[in-house]
Amino acid sequence: MNPIAVIVGKVSKMSAKVGNLRHTRTRKSLIDAFIELASEKDFEKITVLDLTERASVNRATFYAHFQDKVDLIDAVISDSATSMLEKRTEERVQFNVQFLQQLVLAVCDYHQHLKGQCKRSYMSIAPLLKEKMLEALQLYLTKSLADIYTESERQLYVPIYAAILYEAGHLWGTEQVAYNSRELAERTAKLILPY
Template identity: 50%
Template structure:
């Protein structure tokens, strides 16, 4: 199949396909969703689906990419800055992101978790690269950005998955202290 020309604007048909897919993921496992299921839910024909996406994996990528970027934008209010407050907001964005799918079928969520993590890490790294642009050298950025992004993601994911008894604000504060480098204040709950 040839390369599709990417139309970045959201058409009503594309939104119908996305809505149908999200509804289906709430009802059944991702692996069991077919193109026919999606097109029936969106009330469009198969050719219309393929005019927008190559397959259900591309549709999933589209939804996840848009969602990860949007949740970071919302939490940081579009401000790209490396400070404790924005680190807290990034962790909270990850919490929001992993709650967002609102998938009742837990197996479906678990099968999507690797894609969700990959896309969120990519968006976190992009944000951190921009926020550290005038603070660190290129070699330092390449070292720290990946570490920071993984700490931020893991903190938010642990909260969203129910693996911690801390509330999400406390998780975000502790992760920001870890990144800020003042480890003595983490257990005491002090702020910089």
């Protein structure tokens, strides 16, 4: 093989790695900037200019990563929902009481985490929280029920179970129930699997 072609190939691969790393760092700095700003002011009052100044990037760079600030919060919330579920279930997907309890605890963690990070904006982003966590719960439940129910049964049960699990965690996160998260998880799992 031509030695120059080998060198050009290596340089090209290194350049791609640096570009990916830069892309990841910039995206993370924008997300971090949003989280900082969300603890200081309401979501509606956060502007793209605020985000770019805090992240020390220009507007074009922001728009290379996100369509708008709603797209940014969407990414933050989606990543958070998925990571909470993965962390709680350790990616073991088996439809049983323990699995359901871990899903409720993940929703509680999700609300607690985002409530802590986005103090001022928590209530205004609550509808997005629900949407993203329901999507993540439905994926997990669909996997766990694959060998138990037919597809038409899953189409019925998955959204119902996801709604129950989400609502339990939401009630806990908004301090509307007197149970601690463990008690809540146990009681909620028994609603779905009473035996």
